Amino acid sequence: MSLLQLEGVSKKFGQVVVGEAITFQLMQGDAVGIVGPNGAGKTSLFGMISGDISPDSGVISFEGENVARLSPAKRARAGIGRTYQVPRPFEHMTVFENALVAAQQGARARGHKSYDIAFGALERTGLGPLANRPAGSLTLLHRKRLELARALSTSPRVLLLDEIAGGLTDLEVNELTTIIRSLRADGIAVLWIEHVVRALLSTVDRLICLASGVVVADGEPKEVLASDAVRFVYLGGKRIDEDAS
Amino acid sequence: MIWLNIVIQGALVGGFYALFACGLSLMFGVLKVINLAHGDMAVVAGYAAVFLAPRLHLPELWSFLVVVPVFALVGYVVQRTLIQKSIDRDPFTTLLVTFGLSVVIENLLLEVYSANGQTVNIGSLIGRSWHPASIIYVSYVSLGVLAAAVLVLLALQLFLSKxxxxxxxxxxxxxxxxxxxxxxxxxxxxxxxxxxxxxxxxLAGIAYGMMTQFAPTSGGVNLLFAFEVVVIGGIGSLWGTLVGGIALGIAQQFGAHINLSYQILAGNILFLLVLAVRPQGLFGRKNAVS
Incomplete structure (x- = not known):
């Protein structure tokens, strides 16, 4: 049985199509990259999976249940973890408290267990030494790690990573991909939007290309990148201009 | 000695202001809702203490034991229904809705209980005071309200942080x-x-009724004081609310000492000074203003 399955998911904001019959599935332990030009609907897709945006039509099943009408909080508790493209830590709380909130609410853990989960997530993302720092004082790299740690603290079965490598140096990207690979080895499925294709290729074994809300390619990363459809989206003519405007 | 008395009396009134303002501060800090019916709700609590508590054979002094939990329950329900609905529409709707609520409450109270002044009857306790020095009288009621304010703020602080x-x-x-x-x-x-x-x-509404007379229209001027306290103390800081309340109380007593008609003016001047010199408030974070 697939872990996450989308069937004919569509969404329009006025005349702007951000999703048009999006259909794909994710098995347990899969690592899938999502690429596509700006405005292709990648972040909106995450919004629909995590519950921030409700789709106009279509089915989103998680572990066999349709979650398309559940609140974001319920989906987080069910096992869908998400990071934001621009990190949004609880700035007035410590790093540890950020993870603790997620462990107590998302993973429904209490007492010592919640502390263990939160601290484990911080250790895993290399934030252990910063646990008592106010989250508002963190640098970009550490904020991105905190996004990951907070999502991890909800004990997710699938992680939606939104451009987590964007804006980081090569070295920092390498550190993050190492963490993400280790999460995958633990059986957490990863769905990862990224413009840093090199980072993606080091981690995922499948690539989905979105353009104007449509899945134009889905398959082996190298094949997808080499396909005519993707080359057209990125390099060829009219379609890109429309997206840019 | 006169100055010491001004500070003491100001601090006592300030305790009430802090108790009254902390709910406003919480609603704004967490829900981002400016509750324009805040003052009127305090007045409703006062009426509940005067008219409903005796029916339960409860002395008015202890009416808060019933009124406070009931208000908490009502708060949850009103939030989940009326206020949440208006938050979902757009932030400005909450202003209109709470303003409407304020008008409705005021007129309902006028209709039911008339415009006569009321007080929460606490018997002979009202006149008693501690008399430490020649002209200094510390009213037990005011002292109790100040203590309640400190306790409530301390409890809230612990609850939020721990x-x-x-x-x-x-x-x-x-x-x-x-x-x-x-x-x-x-x-x-x-x-x-x-x-x-x-x-x-x-709690603040009942305390107000113990200290002085209230009428259906008392909410408005108290709401103004609550806003001033929150701004002086700094949005989002509970200790700031306490210090803001006491600062406002002392400023008012100081003004009243110069000329009785300067009481409210002096508070407003302090408020404007803080806004001009330190817009984030005495204890506020700088980014809370932006």
């Missing part, structure tokens, strides 16, 4: 969408924050 639920409230106040992604049902958390705010406003 408990799991308090941590959730802070998380939701910081970023409600991110809190949802972490699995928190922010509407429920909003409801709890509103319940606490309503409970404190009930």
């Amino acid at each position: 408990s799991g639920l308090g941590r959730m409230i802070r998380a939701v106040a910081d970023d409600q969408e991110a809190a949802q992604l972490s699995g928190a049902n922010y509407r429920h958390i909003f409801g709890i924050a509103a319940a606490i705010a309503f409970a404190t406003v009930a």
